[in-house]
Amino acid sequence: MKDLNHQFEIFYNDYQDMVTTLCLGYSKGDRELTNDLVQETFLNLWKALPKFEKRSSPKTWVYRICVNTCLLHIRKSKNKKTEALATHHASIATEAPSDKDYHELYGAIGQLKELDRIIIMLLLDSIPYPEIAEITGISEGNLRVKISRAKRQLNKILSHERSI
Amino acid sequence: MKDPFEQLKSTWQEAKKEQTAADSSAMLQTILRHHGNSKRAHLMTILILSITALGLMAFFYYLAPLQTTLSRIGIGLMTGGLIVRIVIELVSHQKSIRIDYASNSNRSAKQAQAFYHYRKKIHGPVTLIIVALYTIGFYLLTPEFSNYFSTFWMWMIDGSYLVIGTVLFLGIRQGVVKEMQDLQRIYDLQDALNEA
Numbered sequence: 001m002k003d004l005n006h007q008f009e010i011f012y013n014d015y016q017d018m019v020t021t022l023c024l025g026y027s028k029g030d031r032e033l034t035n036d037l038v039q040e041t042f043l044n045l046w047k048a049l050p051k052f053e054k055r056s057s058p059k060t061w062v063y064r065i066c067v068n069t070c071l072l073h074i075r076k077s078k079n080k081k082t083e084a085l086a087t088h089h090a091s092i093a094t095e096a097p098s099d100k101d102y103h104e105l106y107g108a109i110g111q112l113k114e115l116d117r118i119i120i121m122l123l124l125d126s127i128p129y130p131e132i133a134e135i136t137g138i139s140e141g142n143l144r145v146k147i148s149r150a151k152r153q154l155n156k157i158l159s160h161e162r163s164i
Numbered sequence: 165m166k167d168p169f170e171q172l173k174s175t176w177q178e179a180k181k182e183q184t185a186a187d188s189s190a191m192l193q194t195i196l197r198h199h200g201n202s203k204r205a206h207l208m209t210i211l212i213l214s215i216t217a218l219g220l221m222a223f224f225y226y227l228a229p230l231q232t233t234l235s236r237i238g239i240g241l242m243t244g245g246l247i248v249r250i251v252i253e254l255v256s257h258q259k260s261i262r263i264d265y266a267s268n269s270n271r272s273a274k275q276a277q278a279f280y281h282y283r284k285k286i287h288g289p290v291t292l293i294i295v296a297l298y299t300i301g302f303y304l305l306t307p308e309f310s311n312y313f314s315t316f317w318m319w320m321i322d323g324s325y326l327v328i329g330t331v332l333f334l335g336i337r338q339g340v341v342k343e344m345q346d347l348q349r350i351y352d353l354q355d356a357l358n359e360a
Contacts, residue, residue, distance in 0.1 A: 009188040016191075017183040021176070043195040044265040051266065061266060068265045068272040071353055074346050102179045105172060115356040118269075124176040137270025138357060151169060158168045 008046050015062045016042075018125065022063075025121045026070040028110030029103065041069040056134065063127070064135050067118050108157045116150040123147065206257055210250060217246040235308040241301030245294045252286055270357050273350055280347040287340040295336075299329065 019041050020034065027033035045065050052061060109117050115136075122132045129147075133140045224230060224239045259282055263275045302325055310318050 005192055008192055012188040012191055016186070016188075017180050020183045021180040024179070025176075039191075039194060039198065042191055043198055046192075046195050046199070048264075048266040064268060065265045068267070068269055071269055072263070072265075072272060072276050072350070074349075102175065105175045105179060108172070113356065115269075115353065121176075124173050125180075126173075135268060136357065137268030154172070155168050158172070 004046075004049055007049055008042075011045060011049075011058065011062065012042060015059070018059075019062065019066050022066050022118075022121050022125070023070060024102075025106055025109045025124075026114075026117055029106035037070055037073060040073065041066045044069050060131055060135060063122065063131075067122075067135055070118065071114060104158075104161065108154060108161065111157050112150055112153060116146065116153070119143070119146055120150050120154060123151075209253055213246060213250045213253065217243050217250065220246070230305065230308050232308050234304050238301040238304030241297045241304070245298040245301070248294055252290065256283065256286065270354075273354050273357060277347070277350050277354060280343065280350055283343050284347060287336070287343065291336060295329075295333070299325075 016038075020038055023034045023037035023041065024031075027037060045062065048065060052058075056064075109120060112120060119132060119136065122135065127135075129140060129143060132138075132147075133143050136143070138146065220239070220243050230236065230239065259279045263272060263279060265272060267275070303322070306318065306322065309321065313321065
């Protein structure tokens, strides 16, 4: 158990920024939902840790858990608040001082459909196509079609927003 | 001029760098507590249902041993329904923990779909049959009960069951609607994963 918890902490320290950014993008910048998603992702990761085989890279493995947690997340009642973190860290995704700078980023990504949003975010994180295909379970050919369509849509959104 | 996607990419990397890291041991404590809470909540549901079933059995065995065959069938239907409900709860929990989040999205979505399909079946005909049998069982006790209670109290007992039944029905219905929306979301996700 101690080993498992230690392993968890390593995963957390290495990938928490990646997970938080992906969850923020998925939730269109909604901090409360992001906290829910990040906690759920790490809970799912902790549960899956004993079965982690080093067949895929740890990064891809964490991405798979995070992407599935986001896609399968069932929005809970608004009254059910995110569980506060045990120490002085009241939440993971605290309002960063320069948060407003990223409104355009999250706003544009947020206008895409859920799956397209995930694919675009993986692409923004410079994940190669074969790895995105492995994470999502979409064939590479199909993925290329989706990526070019999502990119086109994203460019349209961005140019529209900048023209306003 | 820089490609808008490339611009977005560099903003993304900046956003990533700015994420403040919460303490890993704090996160570990939080998820362990969360895990413990959900396990306890599941056990509590099983416990409440089991105590209700045992309480019913004990009540009719020790305190009010009803004599007629009709009443005994009624008790059987009521306790039987509760036992089936407990088994369903256990199976449902097992199915929900079988969703593998470390798998690819296509496979995970299929597993989630199977789980919600099961829930759909449970919420539909199975729950209706359980509630109907429980209700029939309850009213089968009425003839023998009427030997011991006045007409006024019989009206009160039968009437209160109707009120409780209506409240329960509305509560269950709300849950069903929510879960069916969740199932629809997973169908849509599966379609999106497979469409070209």
